[in-house]
Amino acid sequence: MSEIFVLIEHRQEEIRDISFELLTCGRKLAEENSSKLTAVILGFNTEKIVEKIKSEVHRVLIYDNEILKEFNSETYQIVLSYLIAKENPFLFLIGHTAFGMDLCPALATQLKIPFTTDCLNIEISDNKIKVVRQMFDGKLDAKVILRENPSYMLTLRAGSFPATESNLEAEVSNLDSPISEEPDYRKFIEYIEAVAGDVDITKSDIVVGIGRGIKEQDNMTLIEDFAASIGGVVACSRPIVDSDWLPKDRQIGSSGKVIKPKLYIAIGISGAFQHIAGMKGAETIVAINRDANAPIFNEADYGIVDDLFKVIPILKEKILEMK
Amino acid sequence: MEIIVCIKRVPQTAEVAVKIDSTGKGIEKDRLTFDTNESDTYALEEAVLMKEKFGGNITVISLGDEDTEDTLRIALAKGADNAIRIKAEDFGVLDGFQTSQILQSAIKTLNYDVIFTGCISTDAAYSQIGVTLAELLEIPHASLVVNFDINNERADVQRELEGGLIEHLDISLPALFTIQTGINEPRYASLIKIRRATKKIIKVIGKDELQQDEFISNSTLDELFVPPISKQVEFLTGSVGESSAKLAGIFKEKGLI
Ligand SMILES: Cc1cc2nc3c(=O)[nH]c(=O)nc-3n(C[C@H](O)[C@H](O)[C@H](O)COP(=O)(O)OP(=O)(O)OC[C@H]3O[C@@H](n4cnc5c(N)ncnc54)[C@H](O)[C@@H]3O)c2cc1C
Ligand SMILES: Nc1ncnc2c1ncn2[C@@H]1O[C@H](COP(=O)(O)O)[C@@H](O)[C@H]1O
Numbered sequence: 001m002s003e004i005f006v007l008i009e010h011r012q013e014e015i016r017d018i019s020f021e022l023l024t025c026g027r028k029l030a031e032e033n034s035s036k037l038t039a040v041i042l043g044f045n046t047e048k049i050v051e052k053i054k055s056e057v058h059r060v061l062i063y064d065n066e067i068l069k070e071f072n073s074e075t076y077q078i079v080l081s082y083l084i085a086k087e088n089p090f091l092f093l094i095g096h097t098a099f100g101m102d103l104c105p106a107l108a109t110q111l112k113i114p115f116t117t118d119c120l121n122i123e124i125s126d127n128k129i130k131v132v133r134q135m136f137d138g139k140l141d142a143k144v145i146l147r148e149n150p151s152y153m154l155t156l157r158a159g160s161f162p163a164t165e166s167n168l169e170a171e172v173s174n175l176d177s178p179i180s181e182e183p184d185y186r187k188f189i190e191y192i193e194a195v196a197g198d199v200d201i202t203k204s205d206i207v208v209g210i211g212r213g214i215k216e217q218d219n220m221t222l223i224e225d226f227a228a229s230i231g232g233v234v235a236c237s238r239p240i241v242d243s244d245w246l247p248k249d250r251q252i253g254s255s256g257k258v259i260k261p262k263l264y265i266a267i268g269i270s271g272a273f274q275h276i277a278g279m280k281g282a283e284t285i286v287a288i289n290r291d292a293n294a295p296i297f298n299e300a301d302y303g304i305v306d307d308l309f310k311v312i313p314i315l316k317e318k319i320l321e322m323k
Numbered sequence: 324m325e326i327i328v329c330i331k332r333v334p335q336t337a338e339v340a341v342k343i344d345s346t347g348k349g350i351e352k353d354r355l356t357f358d359t360n361e362s363d364t365y366a367l368e369e370a371v372l373m374k375e376k377f378g379g380n381i382t383v384i385s386l387g388d389e390d391t392e393d394t395l396r397i398a399l400a401k402g403a404d405n406a407i408r409i410k411a412e413d414f415g416v417l418d419g420f421q422t423s424q425i426l427q428s429a430i431k432t433l434n435y436d437v438i439f440t441g442c443i444s445t446d447a448a449y450s451q452i453g454v455t456l457a458e459l460l461e462i463p464h465a466s467l468v469v470n471f472d473i474n475n476e477r478a479d480v481q482r483e484l485e486g487g488l489i490e491h492l493d494i495s496l497p498a499l500f501t502i503q504t505g506i507n508e509p510r511y512a513s514l515i516k517i518r519r520a521t522k523k524i525i526k527v528i529g530k531d532e533l534q535q536d537e538f539i540s541n542s543t544l545d546e547l548f549v550p551p552i553s554k555q556v557e558f559l560t561g562s563v564g565e566s567s568a569k570l571a572g573i574f575k576e577k578g579l580i
Contacts, residue, residue, distance in 0.1 A: 011484070071490075074463055096450075098484040101442075102466045105454035109420075114541040116419070117451045130545070135448055136334070136350060139341040143545040185463040185495040194487035206579065212337075230580060242505035248487055255483055263579050270337050284577060286570065287556070293340045295550070302573060303556045304566045314563050318571035323580055 018095035020163035044069035206232030213268015271296025324379035362441030371402035400512035413530035453501035
């Protein structure tokens with residue numbers, strides 16, 4: 001079997017956590033299949049990144065060029081399609097991130113490589129690939145078999161392969177970028193940082209998260225009163241921010257904030273993986289949801305299966321009584 | 324400006340139990356309700372806003388069964404001008420790559436400056452069809468778009484990265500954009516408009532009318548199963564008073580209140 005390649009994701013000079021998870025997954029697959037693991041780094045002034053990746057893989061391939069400083073999927077696609085056509089790795093792994101989602105489908109399609117996205121698990125046998133991915137609002141898992149081919153491309157869900165340490169010594173090669181200019185059809189302009197609001201939800205010991213189960217904006221006072229009774233701040237899932245019922249800096253999840261409070265109470269939140277990514281580090285997790293099958297209960301320590309509009313006023317009373 | 328919007332009719336599974344059917348590869352659909360995929364409603368709204376600003380035409384397209392025509396009619400009621408249904412019944416089970424190729428074979432015969440899709444379908448959950456379609460059509464793309472405008476015949480686009488960070492891009496047209504939720508406030512269709520839309524004609528295209536007969540699949544679904552439990556939750560049962568008292572007791576015990 002030819003090699004396994006991992007694309008290192010970095011942003012604003014930092015290697016992103018997903019890269020180490022991809023490397024852990026790649027190492028495991030390489031070991032199981034007597035293959036080798038290669039890290040591919042595209043960037044500018046990549047020395048520090050290379051230093052941290054060297055011990056993780058057998059080989060590091062670097063394209064260090066000013067035009068690769070920021071991630072631009074169209075620029076990356078030109079460089080990576082050139083590299084993959086030359087090296088023909090068996091498997092090319094990319095994170096299922098804003099970066100990977102923008103790149104993988106186009107890159108694999110251009111190269112006519114079978115691919116799929118958002119994999120939680122990967123199994124290789126007889127040069128065939130089976131993956132597990134989720135469907136139907138995360139309620140079911142699907143085992144999916146990829147079309148048999150000499151090479152494959154997959155994106156991996158963050159958190160599926162907790163990063164482990166490794167002490168390999170990689171052979172490092174610097175390669176010449178096949179292009180010297182960003183294509184005119186897609187130009188990176190800038191990053192725009194999120195604006196900070198009045199409350200920093202990452203600083204609170206108790207966070208009360210509200211989701212689409214709240215139904216109407218008028219009902220938000222119910223949650224505010226409840227949060228006040230327990231001394232917590234109000235945060236939320238994405239749809240609440242999409243509706244402008246709370247500002248963006250209250251959103252918990254992959255495209256919002258990552259919180260690690262002592263207590264997180266998820267109310268009327270289904271528990272999409274993008275939400276879980278932001279709160280699974282809480283010490284104690286409580287979920288209140290009408291649907292006993294909601295994925296949030298897979299992450300919770302305590303659960304109440306009931307109508308939030310019935311539970312919240314009474315729970316507030318009980319808390320005030322016990323204080 | 325010619326705008327195409329890809330929309331999908333999906334089962335609404337967020338709040339109900341989802342049961343695997345007897346084939347082991349699909350779900351029991353009889354008790355589910357179906358509606359436009361969430362991010363597609365934002366994609367359609369963005370198209371309507373662009374049309375209001377720059378003028379032009381909106382074509383909505385969906386690969387789906389006959390019921391999909393209801394979904395397309397709602398899009399017509401919200402401001403789309405034309406609707407196309409590609410008959411899903413002419414095909415067997417499709418993976419995301421095949422869906423992308425079928426959409427491409429229908430779209431390549433149309434005029435367009437901008438194509439909008441949703442950023443993810445809540446049933447298949449690939450987040451791949453928009454970007455794949457762009458590649459097949461050989462046009463540039465940006466995914467997860469949360470801000471969109473057109474200046475000097477180029478798209479001025481903001482895409483959302485992790486942690487709320489925004490990537491600001493400048494993209495030539497024609498191009499494809501996958502739209503993230505929250506970019507706008509999708510309108511509701513009034514009853515009068517829905518009634519008017521029932522009179523509009525939906526163009527239905529069968530497999531024979533696509534100038535391509537082979538659509539390669541990248542993957543096949545082998546089986547569906549209930550996700551293994553990662554953490555054992557303790558359910559607090561009883562009446563609302565009882566479960567709430569138990570929970571408050573746990574908070575007290577843990578020193579949280
Ligand atoms: C790229 C990307 C990034 C994303 N980033 C984030 C993110 O950072 N954070 C985030 O949260 N989401 C994010 N999402 C969205 C995510 O996929 C889900 O759509 C979202 O988390 C769903 O929010 P929800 O649980 O509030 O709503 P739903 O999934 O609609 O769930 C509502 C829940 O409320 C329950 N409910 C309804 N009524 C009641 C009642 N009366 N009593 C009790 N329970 C009730 C229902 O049973 C259901 O479980 C992202 C999506 C994408 C594609
Ligand atoms: N059958 C379909 N017909 C039309 N558009 C679709 C179809 N399936 C997916 N799409 C579009 O592709 C987007 C992403 O879907 P997915 O890649 O499945 O997550 C959706 O939001 C739709 O805009």
